[in-house]
Amino acid sequence: MGEFEVITEQSELEALAQTLLDEPIIAVDTEADSFYHYFDKTCLVQIATAKHAWLVDPLALGGPAELAPLAPVFASPEVCKIFHAGEYDLFVLKRDCGFTFANLFDTMISAQLLGYPAIGLAALIEHHFGIHLPKDEQRSDWSRRPLTDRQLEYAVSDVLYLIRLTEKLRKELRKAGRQEWAEAEVENLIRREWPEREFDRLGYLRIKGARSLDPVPLAVLRELFLVRDARAREIDRPPFKVLANRALLDIAQSQPADAERLGRIKGVTDLIVRRMGSDILKAVSKGVAKPHGPIPKTNTTPRRRMDRRAEKRLAKLKTWRGVRAKDLSLDPGVLCPNAALETIACGNPKDNDQLKELAGLKPWLVESFGGEILETLAGGLGDSGSGSDRSETTAEPKPAGRGRSKSRR
Structure with a gap:
């Protein structure tokens, strides 16, 4: 394993930020503690250049907000x-550090x-590279200090x-004509x-089996869900x-x-009975006293309703x-998610401009495959059955509008 430094002082972080601003490329990762805390946070930021690596400890610095000296690095178009x-990394760094x-x-993505x-x-x-990375710390508690040698490694x-891997993937993207897709x-x-x-507050309806419950047990489940969340917040632990x-x-x-019957249920330990038994039994009584009414609609996106013509268009597109x-x-x-296909089938665009106006379509999909x-x-193409006779004619994507053809990988 390569050498690295652990950054625990503000002066060290400020010096590191200046060093990184002079680098053309750096690798970044984060570790958080959502598996162990209700209020999760960024617990570690790993950074590497082609020659060296650093582990920045925001908890030792006083919290994720103290990572502010790194802001110019992440915002720099030169680095x-x-x-x-990186989706989760960007989420926590935007949330915790702005x-x-x-x-x-x-x-x-590449x-x-x-x-x-x-x-x-x-x-x-x-x-x-033929290198086996360690996997034994994937579920580690990154909020505990000190971090072990195995966690650090x-x-x-x-x-x-990551930098060496990027060099290889970039070459492959250019060769395949897909660099613009990745960008x-x-x-x-x-x-x-x-x-x-x-x-x-309707999260209990997403528990597997909840919607099949009768009104009384569903009402009890709702009250239990609220009790569990309150306890999770109190002790800063994930509800599960x-x-x-x-x-x-x-x-x-x-x-x-009563507590005796509660303790017989699988998964309800003596500790749970002692600390939460009274609240759980009150939740049961409350739910029994007020059965659940009609199940409210949750904020899920319903599947589009299609007429027969749209269904035929969807089949052709698939x-x-x-x-x-x-x-x-x-x-x-990856090429085109089902939701995008349904949008196209329902919209039935007649030209490239109409295709571009459809919501949720990737620009590179429209540019490279709009035609x-x-x-x-x-x-046309959708009537070709299995498509086995198209291997020669579809080797290059047809551009829509002024888009250029992309070469195959």
């Missing part, structure tokens, strides 16, 4: 920041667009090889904003570590009347996607 599956981002590269069958970091590092390994995907990630987390969903369902269905994804060695969902999509809707 390329490499992440692997950082803005420019000039990113995501190795997982691997997806190149059609790799395994896109995890460990799989990619093993494939390209695991953390630094996440960034040590567009990362730009979408940079622009993404996450709403502040709010407690979902306070009381498992399965135990909530069993309590809701059996409706114990046929086109399956053939095209195979041609390009891509997962069909094929429109031809499929018009009754």
